[in-house]
Amino acid sequence: MSSTIIIKNLTKRFGKTIAVNGVNLTIEPGAFLTLLGPSGCGKTTLLRCVAGLEDPDGGEIYVGDKLVFSYPKGISLSPGKRELGMVFQNYALWPHMKVDKNITFALEIQKMGKEEMQKRVKDSLAEVKMEGYEDRYPREMSGGQQQRIALARMLAYRPKVFLMDEPLSNLDARLRMDMRAELKRLHFSSGATTIYVTHDQVEALTMSSSIAIMRDGVIQQMDTPDRIYHFPANLFIADFIGNPKVNLLDGVIDGKGSVNLGDFNLQIDIHNAFGSVVIAMRPEDITISTIQVPGSVEFSAYSVLPAGSETTIVAKRGNIELNVKEMGISKFKMDDKIWLNFDPDTLNLYDKETGNIIANI
């Protein structure tokens, strides 16, 4: 039922700016791929190219075993012939049609029988828990309800591929949480290959089977959420993923595993690198204590930011500033003396010049 999507060397320009720059992607059947990146990185353009709403300036796209777009061969199937469904950021429900008409629109084009259509409407509404809303106009529903109808509209014609363009970004924070769970469940039960565009890293991390991080039209890293979070391929990704932000410190490594960070050193199990590097450490990987323990470094608590289940402490030493995350409400007060302990296994090292990760060989 689901399809593989293969994107080869895809390029899309708008005038002089290159929105998508030679992207290669293979998406396995049934995968949930999230295109993640800051605004203007080309993720939405890439999605629209797959949908056929933009005409790329180079490359090829396969959906299933069908070549839907090929620049070298001069082929471009219209969106309707690509057998995919799409959910738009602002839902794009037709305001002059009631819910049932919105849902049957595509089915009528496929010349489906009346009874089958009614059944599809019922089923798809049931899937998104919106039974009995057939007679509503879009404006008579809340944003969250419209969102569900937009999903039902896509589900009803059972496309083999789901395309979703920031579908949750117009919802409030609470509703977004609920819908994440629902969407993940829908993907699970339908098994359709899904491409999901978002700039929200939490959405990406929680829902995807894999994440492709984009920047300036180029895919920086495509990997599982776990690997994206723990082994960001470069400084841009390390900096982009994680909240509170990752700590990045400039240092010099001597080739024997010792990194000098100004007035203190850290021992790291990397022996194949030397020179200027950047150390990345996640705030939750730094342990904090009130007393000096072996290997710890003295800092002072610059600011303490409790948030219920966790507390972020901004620690300062000279001009080094670090975010440290502690579970629960912290006992520290501002300007307290604190000692930080760094676990060498959780640190990532980056080449200062290229910004790429230095692998541990």
Place this chain on the structure above:
Amino acid sequence: MSISALSRKVSSLGLPASLRRFISWLTSAKVILSLIMLVLMFYLVLVPLYRMVATTITYQDKDLFRVPDAQVGALTLFHYARMFLSNMAKPYLYNPFQHSVIISIGATILALVIGGMLAWLCIRTDMPGRIIITQLAVLPYIMPGWTIAQAWTVLFKSRITGGIPGVFEYFVGQSPPAWLSYGPVPIIISSALHYYTFFFLFITAALMSIDSSLEEAGDLMGANRSRILRKITFPLVMPAILSGIIMTFSKVMGTYGGPALLGVPVKYYTVSTMIRSAIGIGDKADAFVLAITLILFSMVLISINQKVVGTRRSYETIGGRGFMANKTKLKKWKGLLFGIVIVFQILVIVLPVGLLLSDTFMLRSGVYSLDNLTLHNWIGESVKTINNGSPGVLRNPKIYFYAWNTIKLSIWTALFTALLGVILGYVIVKGRGTRLSKLVEQLAFIPYVIPGIAFGAIYISMFSRQFGPIPPLYGTFALLVVVSVAKHIPYSSRTGVSSMLQVGRELEEAAQVAGANLWKRFKTIIFPLTSSGFVSGFLLTFITTMRELSLIILLVTPTTMVLATQTMRYKENGDDQLANAVIIILIVMITIGNFIIGKFRGGSLKKGLGM
């Protein structure tokens, strides 16, 4: 074979990929529509312009008398030399131009003062009756542009200029001063009283959209009222004022009715009346030189405006939300100002119509005695001694024919204009950022810079012979429809764009993904969602076309005559009372049309002006 079938067939042929890509680009719905629009613009705007220029730089039949060795069709700058350098230049070009500029400047300033004051009173003060005043302010614009001019002649005709005395002379017993009867002063006043609506609408919209927080911010920082007005409010309203100035100025430059009624009798010619008279004596090329000069002049003005105001978008951005600042308290002046405004509006609307109407019931114009009352002008049989033998207008089958022509012209024009608006809006919005879309948008803007009378002149040269697939249209009713639709293109494309922008591209894309083809998308998504824009565009074009004169005065023939041009014809023949009766019929028809507009939700004059 459908286009998609065609492109499928093409892709199965062994063509090179670049050609196949080109063909698939060419056969995409958006591009096909854009190209159709381009061809249409090409025929409606560029070809006529070219033909007009071509006429001015070649010898015409008539030149054989003037230049002994001329060869018809040979290239020459003779007409330009004649109009700019010879001793004809002064009476035929420079003087009329000077007059047109004087009238335009005068009318623009007066209209700005009237419209600006009314707008300020309605939006920024606590004057009572603001709603009714706002509604009345639009009426002078809906009436035929030369109504006040025509009523003016009823009031201030004088024996000085020959002919019968007007109402003023009858009651005062003395001829009104010559400058008040005819010439620049009455033309300026009558034009300003028609066009102040532009300023009123533009400035009200600008004032309403100023977010009160902008002014409050100034207030909190300790700026006093006059400082806020000068430094914050005025600059924000400035683009609207400038747009109004340009629009009014170029409209007055190209207007025919007022100058014909109040200028020509005392030989005070403007460019528009001079164009008409040059055409009348068969000097087409001379008329076209005048028209081209007028067009260039307007173009320069409008480009200056765009430089000053910035892009055209800059005043679109003002049109928005935001309400409402502290209103000035008029206190004891409240009642007085309200009275003045209402009296003014009644004077401007009721008095002219009253004068025209009363004049139609008189056997001899301007004689106010009971035995002079008659219905002859309305229902009289043809009598040789009265009105050159013309029967009363309601007994004249020609008048019914012209009235029917008027309605026919308005309906066809409105229909095509509204339809074209939707398609142009679609093409321009969907193609945003592409060169094709920009080209369509720019071409669609051209008729805006061409004054009405010049636009009509362009179409004389166009379509007088077969051109490409287009048969000669001169003298046909279709030509009137074509020229009216073409002149409305800038407005209809703007309304089309703004209603298309409201639809949002995702709505159409969702249908595209669902597999709907272009026709289905238009039928089920785009037309239904832009229908209110379509309806208001239709109704307003309908009204404005009914009273169009400057545009078509050069193009009508006895069989394609409409009421507007018939009033001029009666005037020219000296049948003033019949002219007045015809304009009354026209006003009644427009009033009924306007009433119908009011019945439709979403129809407003503002939308029709493309604001």
